[in-house]
Amino acid sequence: MGQIYKPGTKLSSTVCKTQIMALRVPAQELIISCGGAPMQIGDPPELGEMQGENSGTLVGKRYTDADETMEFLCTRGGEGTVSVEGYVIDIKAAKKLPSSD
Amino acid sequence: MNIHLLLQMASETMGNREALVCGETRLTFQELSEMAKTVAAKVGEGEKLAYLAEAEPVFPAALFGAALAGTQFVPLNYRLSEAQLKAQMKRITPAKLIGEKSISIQGIQPISASEILVGIPSERDASDEDGGVAVELFTSGTTGEPKSAILRHSNLMAYIFGTVEFMSAEEDEATLLTVPPYHIAGIAGVLSSTYAGRRMVQLPNFTAEAWIKLAKDEAVTNAFLVPTMLQRIVDTAEDSLDLPALRNIAYGGGKMPRSTIETAMRLLPHVNFTNAYGLTETSATICMLGPEDHRAAYESHDPAIQRRLGSAGRAIPSIELKVRSDEGELCGPEETGLVWVRGDQVSGEYKGMGSQLDSEGWFLTKDRGFLDAEGYLFIDGRADDVIVRGGENISPGEIEDVLRQHDGVKDVAAIAVTDTEWGEAVGLAIVCTSEVSDEDICGLVRSKLRSSRVPSVIKRMDELPYNETGKILRRVIRDSFAD
Numbered sequence: 001m002g003q004i005y006k007p008g009t010k011l012s013s014t015v016c017k018t019q020i021m022a023l024r025v026p027a028q029e030l031i032i033s034c035g036g037a038p039m040q041i042g043d044p045p046e047l048g049e050m051q052g053e054n055s056g057t058l059v060g061k062r063y064t065d066a067d068e069t070m071e072f073l074c075t076r077g078g079e080g081t082v083s084v085e086g087y088v089i090d091i092k093a094a095k096k097l098p099s100s101d
Numbered sequence: 102m103n104i105h106l107l108l109q110m111a112s113e114t115m116g117n118r119e120a121l122v123c124g125e126t127r128l129t130f131q132e133l134s135e136m137a138k139t140v141a142a143k144v145g146e147g148e149k150l151a152y153l154a155e156a157e158p159v160f161p162a163a164l165f166g167a168a169l170a171g172t173q174f175v176p177l178n179y180r181l182s183e184a185q186l187k188a189q190m191k192r193i194t195p196a197k198l199i200g201e202k203s204i205s206i207q208g209i210q211p212i213s214a215s216e217i218l219v220g221i222p223s224e225r226d227a228s229d230e231d232g233g234v235a236v237e238l239f240t241s242g243t244t245g246e247p248k249s250a251i252l253r254h255s256n257l258m259a260y261i262f263g264t265v266e267f268m269s270a271e272e273d274e275a276t277l278l279t280v281p282p283y284h285i286a287g288i289a290g291v292l293s294s295t296y297a298g299r300r301m302v303q304l305p306n307f308t309a310e311a312w313i314k315l316a317k318d319e320a321v322t323n324a325f326l327v328p329t330m331l332q333r334i335v336d337t338a339e340d341s342l343d344l345p346a347l348r349n350i351a352y353g354g355g356k357m358p359r360s361t362i363e364t365a366m367r368l369l370p371h372v373n374f375t376n377a378y379g380l381t382e383t384s385a386t387i388c389m390l391g392p393e394d395h396r397a398a399y400e401s402h403d404p405a406i407q408r409r410l411g412s413a414g415r416a417i418p419s420i421e422l423k424v425r426s427d428e429g430e431l432c433g434p435e436e437t438g439l440v441w442v443r444g445d446q447v448s449g450e451y452k453g454m455g456s457q458l459d460s461e462g463w464f465l466t467k468d469r470g471f472l473d474a475e476g477y478l479f480i481d482g483r484a485d486d487v488i489v490r491g492g493e494n495i496s497p498g499e500i501e502d503v504l505r506q507h508d509g510v511k512d513v514a515a516i517a518v519t520d521t522e523w524g525e526a527v528g529l530a531i532v533c534t535s536e537v538s539d540e541d542i543c544g545l546v547r548s549k550l551r552s553s554r555v556p557s558v559i560k561r562m563d564e565l566p567y568n569e570t571g572k573i574l575r576r577v578i579r580d581s582f583a584d
Contacts, residue, residue, distance in 0.1 A: 007102070021106070075106060076110075095418055098392060099299075099323055099349050099351055100385070
């Protein structure tokens with residue numbers, strides 16, 4: 001069962017240390033997974049087994065889908081790969097701005 | 102969302118990096134995080150956390166600590182008079198007040214920096230309550246009582262996510278922070294540096310000599326300055342500035358005189374200059390004139406490119422910007438009108454007044470200006486009549502009120518005049534019924550207000566110009582000063 005998420009929602013992996021925060025999400029039910037298992041709001045009680053191929057998440061990177069309809073910030077890195085509705089989300093290239101303050 | 106996340110990520114990922122240097126104090130991100138938790142534990146339920154001091158190590162700890170405690174951080178201007186401060190304090194009760202000044206009223210509980218930093222750190226998680234307020238900042242109060250601008254966690258986080266990459270600073274980078282905590286650039290500097298992982302070097306009492314010495318001693322790579330500070334630094338430097346580690350200077354908070362930025366670029370040819378234009382209500386920067394723009398304008402012989410050295414730059418990617426006429430029509434290139442902006446970092450909200458955004462989310466900055474054909478913004482001045490002297494906003498009304506109390510003064514108007522050192526200074530148009538000397542006028546302003554309010558030009562007039570509905574025509578007065 002999917003869930004509707006809103007910007008600012010923090011999700012934790014149930015198989016690794018990964019935590020992400022939704023920055024932009026479409027207003028529709030979504031299944032968000034990490035390491036093959038659905039992520040959950042709040043800290044998981046214990047970690048389960050990771051499934052499938054995983055390349056991990058990097059803290060501070062932004063992740064988006066191919067059409068950039070959604071965006072997540074990785075607030076804690078881990079070994080699992082995050083997917084939304086079964087599709088892996090990737091690191092979004094950052095636009096480098098000069099330091100302004 | 103909660104701005105405390107920025108410090109949490111920094112301390113979890115680069116906890117051993119140096120976060121802060123102030124005098125003899127040196128703190129890592131891990132230590133700063135513990136300090137913020139200790140501050141959070143001291144804030145009572147329902148209390149705000151006010152701050153009445155210069156930028157010291159407790160400032161970033163209090164900013165993040167208030168966020169962790171789920172309350173607002175309210176920095177106050179230590180340069181205000183006791184009466185002004187008490188009036189502002191009344192509007193923020195109940196609150197804990199960090200500071201050394203012994204001003205207190207009912208509902209405000211003073212606590213010193215050393216007291217609030219001792220105790221057991223809070224173990225709570227930061228609240229992610231929707232629409233939570235992170236910071237309340239008092240504006241200068243142009244028409245009367247200062248307004249209290251509301252900055253929500255979501256506004257400040259949108260600014261950081263839109264302009265800073267996490268841990269993008271190299272380990273050797275350090276930024277010299279000289280802007281006071283009650284200025285939006287002082288707040289933004291702490292948030293950006295923390296998220297970038299850049300060491301913050303605090304300089305509480307700015308002098309050009311101290312700035313240059315500290316920049317050298319700490320091998321500072323980045324700095325933010327208001328134009329007056331940069332002017333003082335280039336004046337002090339005379340013909341050379343030996344700061345090999347320095348890479349980036351950002352400036353903002355007022356109009357930069359062309360001669361100042363040109364001299365600075367000549368003295369520091371290896372430094373990247375960025376003009377950052379923004380307002381309190383927009384969570385800091387909304388436009389940037391970057392290093393490449395500076396160099397192109399400096400070297401160009403094309404007047405259209407050259408003049409960009411006086412531009413506020415282009416809107417950052419996460420901000421939309423439009424210039425509209427007073428009637429709301431979209432202005433074309435080179436057409437002066439009012440500057441409107443839209444984006445998640447724009448709060449446009451004041452306490453007790455609600456949101457000032459229009460139905461489509463646009464905010465009127467009250468600055469007048471125009472865009473060139475390539476989208477570079479040129480600011481013409483404030484639509485209201487604030488005098489911006491060295492980054493400090495001066496309300497004409499407070500000067501006029503003081504002078505109107507003088508028996509020999511019939512009418513008076515304070516307006517902005519161009520000033521090489523301060524960007525703008527106070528010009529005074531005055532109508533007197535008896536002999537009142539310039540010395541008397543200046544002395545009165547100095548004694549009742551502050552030296553920054555003292556007029557630099559005084560013009561005697563037979564009467565002041567008014568329109569048919571009795572509104573004073575400041576623009577006409579300004580023009581007469583320019584002649």
